[in-house]
Amino acid sequence: MNLTRIDLNLLVVFDAIARTGSVKDAAPQLALSQPAVSHALNRLRVLMDDPLFVRARNRLVPTERAQSMIGPVAGILQSVRVLMRSDGLDIVEDNRHFRIGISDFAALTIVPRLTRKLQQVAPNATLELINVGEHTLAQLANGELDCTFWGLQPPESPYLSQFLFHDSFVGFCSADHPLVDLGDQGVSIDDYLLYPHAVAQFRASGSSPIDVFLKNIGRHRTIALRSPSFMSNITAIVGTKMVATLPSLLESIALSQGLLSFPLPFLIPNFSYSLVWHRRTEADPSGIWLRRLLVEMR
Structure with a gap:
């Protein structure tokens, strides 16, 4: 051409x-x-x-x-x-449109703080949130996404990543659940497996670390509900005998919905949450500004 x-x-x-x-x-x-x-x-x-x-x-x-x-x-x-631009990048004055890939977890824990922060420091900027999935890496590569939150092992080159934080898993059940009656005795692994479970299943993720652990010890849990989000599981198990295992950062949200938390009866390693972007945007001033803002918020 x-x-x-x-x-x-x-x-x-x-x-x-x-x-x-x-x-x-x-x-x-x-x-x-x-x-x-x-x-x-x-x-x-x-x-x-x-x-x-x-x-x-x-x-x-x-x-x-x-x-x-x-x-x-x-x-x-x-x-x-x-x-x-002759005077350097000024996100505060720009009508910059940012596109970020998010999971349900990020939507509940990071996005509320991000939107408030953007309103404070860059009120003219706009934000578009896109669900992560099987096309997320391709969207980073072709410019449809500026960056994405990432709860798995970060991808290799040409993708770059920045660690944000660790989180752990906690058990949750309805306030009237039989597990609550165990009190100081605590929940055993038999108690944990006695009741049906609600799990969040995301297209981009593999087996849950919970199920991997249970398989390694020859046990398994009964899955009564699979959904694409943590929030739907939180609301779904209220008033039921179901149990959910969720990231601890969701505890305040779960408690506000009438759930109670309990320590898991086994040790699961903490998981890492990162920010991922494509190498071609590494030197983009607005991308650098956004990534720096997200890292400072952690």
Whole structure:
């Protein structure tokens, strides 16, 4: 492709439409009329030989080609902003849009503090949270994510990571559960396995460390509920005979929902929680700023 034919403003229009899903909503963001935005989109369609966006349920939905362009285009535009800035990066004044991959655990423990902090130090910044899953690493690679929270062993190059904190596991049950009557006697492993369990199962994770431990000693627990989130398990076991094993940082939330906690009757190693990003964003000033903010919050 002849690069002299590419108008950078067409990428700006593409980015705005991809974010808003609408020519009408993109126009005021670009300080352009709707016909001007439509004209720019048509020029880019001809240039890319692809419709890029098709209408579905009153919104413009990206085609497969456009979907593959969203992350790279956002990265190109951010790089241009940094290059053209004469006075250095100023996140406080920027309308910077951050995209972070999150798990249910991060949503409950980190995100509330992050949103409050961003409002304090960078009120013009916006935040988009995307569930982690099997495509998370690809999203980091193509620019759809700036970084992601990570509860597994951090991936190898070209991905980079920063340790955030350790956490441990704690048992939880309803306030009227028979385990509560054990009192100072404590919960034995037989008591723990006597009742059905609720577990959170995430697509990107393997076997639970709880189940790995139990398998190693020739035991197993009965799983009565599998869900994609810790929060759904917390609310689901209230008033039941089910038991849940959760990260200790969720204890205050669990207690607020009417659950009680108890120490596990066996030792499970603490797990590490990290921040992961792609090497190509290592030197990005806004990425550095965001990662530094998240590390300072730990």
